[in-house]
Amino acid sequence: MSPGVQRDILLWLIYSIYLLILLLPNLITPENSQLSWSEKIIRVCLIIVFLFPSKLAVVYIGLPSFIDNIVYRVGNRIFVIVKLLASIIIGVLLYRLALYFYIYPYLYEKSAEYVQFFSFGRFLSNFADLTVPMLFFGAIWLYDARRKADQEKTELELQFLKNQTSPHFLFNALNSIYGLVRKNDINAAQALLKLSGILRYLLYETMDRKILLEKELEVVERYLDIQRLRFGNTLRLTTSTTQETKQLMISPGLILPLLENAFKFGFSDRLNGIFVDLVLEIKEDKTFSILISNHISESEKNEVGGLGLLNLKRRLEIEYPGTHQFESKMENGMYLAHLKLVLQ
Structure with a gap:
């Protein structure tokens, strides 16, 4: 039943x-x-x-x-x-x-x-009696139908945002690997292999509303491996996680847009010591925090952001209403992006 x-x-x-x-x-x-x-x-x-x-x-x-x-x-x-x-x-x-x-x-x-x-009067009286269950059930069904319609609309928008992010990410990731291919770098094949694993994740895992944080971090690590192959030691990574906290659930594909945005900019003058700092932290109260900072040139200040971050902000509003904080700003020649989530 x-x-x-x-x-x-x-x-x-x-x-x-x-x-x-x-x-x-x-x-x-x-x-x-x-x-x-x-x-x-x-x-x-x-x-x-x-x-x-x-x-x-x-x-x-x-x-x-x-x-x-x-x-x-x-x-x-x-x-x-x-x-x-x-x-x-x-x-x-x-x-x-x-x-x-x-x-x-x-x-x-x-x-x-x-x-x-x-009797017309009795017909009206009987009709008035029948309006009670009509209004009673009608109000409940109308409320449920509108709530279901809103949920379906939100689900469609969320799926659209995810689908829009995947080709956008693929375009930028291929640009990253293109540099290795153009230089005949032996790491190009390895980078493509890492990318195939990420794309498999984006195609199948992102269909779920929530996945294990451990899976999301594995994909983050694959993406960082691609960037290490591309840029060498320009990346500094600091993490603070435990096996227990890795079993928390998170919406898939939330971290990648932040990383992707960081690696899009700030590398035109890489010889001057440009770097990306990534700090991941999970506290005992199930608060997940990610802080990304990278140098950025004056010419790139107006280019920071774009479709990936816009989609991310909207997804956070839908999936983590009232339980997230997201801030991105320019400060002392650095671009800073800080995201905090309360996970379950």
């Missing part, structure tokens, strides 16, 4: 209890004084049961299509409204039939003349 069906059953039980409490005082009358409390409760339960088909009709025939049309714009609006009105008419007729043929004659011992099947 699906969670939605289980929820609907629970809601109908709650609504039935509400009707039981609402209808029971109507049987506390002089003509029903001879009935015991158990008989009164049974009589009210029978009323609820015989009115149930009318309530199911107004809730399930036209209401779901109406809500889908409001939220998802599914179906023709006029057809959906006609279907909803038809479900209301069917519900009211079923309501009147239950009153006319069973409830009033057998439970209240009232004649057919008292019921007045085609």
Whole structure:
């Protein structure tokens, strides 16, 4: 049984209890004084049961299509409204039939003349009674549908950001390896092998919402190996991790855009001792911190950032709302990027 069906059953039980409490005082009358409390409760339960088909009709025939049309714009609006009105008419007729043929004659011992099947006023009264479950279920379904639509929209945006990052990263990574190939460097083949491992990760692992931090750090290490092959000892790396903290979960592909941005700039004058500093730290409170700093020339100041960091900022807003801090700035000829996350 699906969670939605289980929820609907629970809601109908709650609504039935509400009707039981609402209808029971109507049987506390002089003509029903001879009935015991158990008989009164049974009589009210029978009323609820015989009115149930009318309530199911107004809730399930036209209401779901109406809500889908409001939220998802599914179906023709006029057809959906006609279907909803038809479900209301069917519900009211079923309501009147239950009153006319069973409830009033057998439970209240009232004649057919008292019921007045085609009374317009009674039709309106029955319709008003049927609006309660319609509004009750309609409000809950509308809330769920809008929440689901927002989640789907967020998932699509998140997947788009990930898909956009992968070719962007590939383009810059190939540029890095191109320098080795152009110099006929023997490390070019090894760099391509490292890159293939990263691309495999971007294609398959990033489909998940969360992965082990250990896997993310392995990919970071592959990327750093490529840059070591390219630049030699210009990289200084400091990490502080334990085996326990590596089992924490993180959204895949969050660290690579920071590293990629650092290695895009600051190497035009590499002979002057340009370097990249990378500090990774995981504290006992599950706070993950990454600080990247690198020299940058005056001509490159206006180029820092780009698509990778824009995507990263948006992903952080979606996946770590209120639990992240990200700062990037220029300071004393250095570009600094600092990211802090609370992991789970």
